[in-house]
Structures are given as C-alpha cells and as structure tokens.
Amino acid sequence: DAGVIQSPRHEVTEMGQEVTLRCKPISGHDYLFWYRQTMMRGLELLIYFNNNVPIDDSGMPEDRFSAKMPNASFSTLKIQPSEPRDSAVYFCASSSPGLAGGPFTGELFFGEGSRLTVL
C-alpha cells in the first residue's frame, strides 16, 4: 500500500514568492497533520484536520500560512509570501482511530517531507 505522499520533495524559492506544499494521505485515514521541523524548534504541529475539517490551527505561525483539505485524499499547505525563516522540512502525516468511532491513539504515518529553502 502506498504511504503518505508529499510533493515537492525539495523546493528552493526566493523571499516573497508563494509556496504550495501538497500531501496525499493514506486511503481511509481520517486525520491529517502538518508538521514543521527545524533544528532550532524541533517538530512543531502546525494544523490538523479530521474528516477534512480543520480542528486545531493554533500552531500556524502567522497569517502567511494557510492549509486546506478539499477532499479526503488531498491537502495543501501554502505560504504567501515566503520568508527565509520559513526554511524547514514540512511533514504531512495521517492517522486513523483504528476502530470506527474509537479514540485517537496517536499512531501517525509520516510522509518523507518537503524540504523548503527560502533565499
């Protein structure tokens, strides 16, 4: 089975440009998460969705960041305009409660990440 698929794997852009990162979760997973990883701050949860609905976006750093999940198989994280401090690896992860209606148990399946460099 295919895992979580992210694109692009690498993105180099100039300050001020718009960046769009894409994610396809594992089929049947109803939770989707966006994380950012940097040396200074480690892994940070930016936002997560349940059944395509944003549940908690308190980790989104500022209004330049936005995320959407138009359907169960696709999500985007957009940065507009981008800044050098946005340089990081962005991970998408998906999960499922396992049992229908069961509690979320925290097992995440991560994509390989999108490495963003903003010059």
Next chain:
Amino acid sequence: AQSVTQLDSQVPVFEEAPVELRCNYSSSVSVYLFWYVQYPNQGLQLLLKYLSGSTLVKGINGFEAEFNKSQTSFHLRKPSVHISDTAEYFCAVILAGGTSYGKLTFGQGTILTVHP
C-alpha cells in the same frame, strides 16, 4: 498540558553495545506514549507504543521500552545496537482516551550514533 523531555540530545555508542535513550513526561492524567525513529532524509516512523497493559513494550528492530508511572518515564532500550540504528529518536505523548483530539507532543529528539 502534557510535555516530554528527552534527557540526552546525542548518544554515541559502539556497535553491539547496549543503549538506553531516556524520556520523561509530565501530565496530570493518563497518557499514551510513543517512540518514533527518523532515519536521515526520511519521515518519522513508529518504533513502539504504550497504550495500556504490560508496562514493557516491544517494538520493531529489537527495541523495547518500559513505562514507569511512578517515575513518569518511558525509556527506550536495545541490548545490542547495529550501525543501521543510527538515527534520531523521538519520544511523544498524547492524552489517553482521545480527549486531546490528535495533539501528539514530541520531545526534542535524541541523535543516536553507532560507531563501528
């Protein structure tokens, strides 16, 4: 709110030696605990998890961890490491029972380097 502290940022060890990566958590209620591993240029993958039951849990690649409620610890151990175990390891916690609605909290990570 729950938190996780990984006590060592880097752990160097020789091949075939035992290793312990330390993790302490803070929470006033029951939690689920996890260890994830991240190999270079890859995403994180689940190594093992503690949800309930036996406090000694076994994971992939010969790793195991012990949940100690009195010491609020969840240390990861392997009796004999291989070069291929070189990676960064993350301890993570979430409130039990689904009440945290998906907010997994990760520690800062421990880089394990296995030398020949």
